[in-house]
Amino acid sequence: MTTDRRATRSGRPSLRVERELQRAGHRVLAGMDEVGRGSLAGPVSVGVVVIDETCRTAPAGVRDSKLLTPAARVAMVPRLRRWALAHAVGHALPAEIDEVGIIAALRLAGTRALAQLDVVPDLVLLDGNHDWLTDPQEAGLFAELGSGASIPPVRTMIKADMRCSSVAAASVLAKVERDQQMVELASVHPHYGWADNKGYSASVHMDALRVHGPCVEHRRSWSLPGVTPAAGGSTSVGDDVDGSVEGHLLADTVSEGRSR
Template structure:
């Protein structure tokens, strides 16, 4: 929490760590975790680190501990269809807004610490003095957002957010696998494994695939959105 506590000197009392999972998957949602902490009283929580560095069993063990450790948390999801419609950045913002709304049911963070170098969480267009206040999206994140590269590896609040988001998204993909067992989502969680791409080549995409993305191996080995306005 060393870096998070530097925000207390700036007058902030409640900080929310934020991270996303599922950005590079071919199917399923993109998910955003948000974990709020009281800077003047938060204590360390052993074992928590970036979700990618933890086993599935470790994440399952840590998730309930994280929920008890923090005063408020939220996980928001944006579906594959919403990714196709809004693009990746717009879908991340939507998922983040849903997580922010959950946190605000308990308290409102003064500041957000976001993993990475791009602020996709704040509203895309900031309101001016001449905008209709009633027309603004009241659910959008209103706190200042600070980005930090590799925050998921150096900041406990962000690592905790990544664990909660990963656990929820993995659970969703396991549920979806029961509906579409041919793609192996219970194992690959929607990511671009060779077997997953081969199944798409053979069977075509499902309604839960990101249809605006490069999917089958016959099209491209590069992960990520296809070129064009829907790619994000």
């Protein structure tokens, strides 16, 4: 069994993939992951963690954010920030998701995260099998919406959040920041239980939608209970269109895309 397969099954990522990419010439490497893709309300958020060869082994206990308790994620944030060469989280708002769709909104959040960095990565390592970060056809749209960052070359890897420490770290930073935003929004819109469900399709949230209807923080292009989706929207409730499936080794699961 390879190191990659053990990491995938145990949820314990390493820097093996990152070191291979650095030896191949990508010395400044950015791990990137998203959270909130399938939520009914609130932003979609993208974390990025940049490392180079001076960044040693990742802090003990780093995992994909879904495998950690909320308290463990929050406690890990200061350690991840000290470890990384640079880090950031970008967001796309519900109205932007409704306007451009979830994939373009992911791209917008990702470019906003990159724009915050004070270092330009040689390569972005992206979780999944689809490069949602690169789309030259939407360069004009993103300029209008103020993303303000050029896109480095991108490589996708299935289960990168389970295999790669930089990607797992990015998922933790994004999850903690987005969760904090949802707790703050819950104080403004208390009916929906966002402090607990973070905008996902929990029964409390669904019942509140039926009784009170949606608010400004909901994604109106989603199929919400009792609400006709906004024009152009057809995403099902809770749909998390990730497309990730169990992969093979690095040589079989890594694909490259470049911005144009």
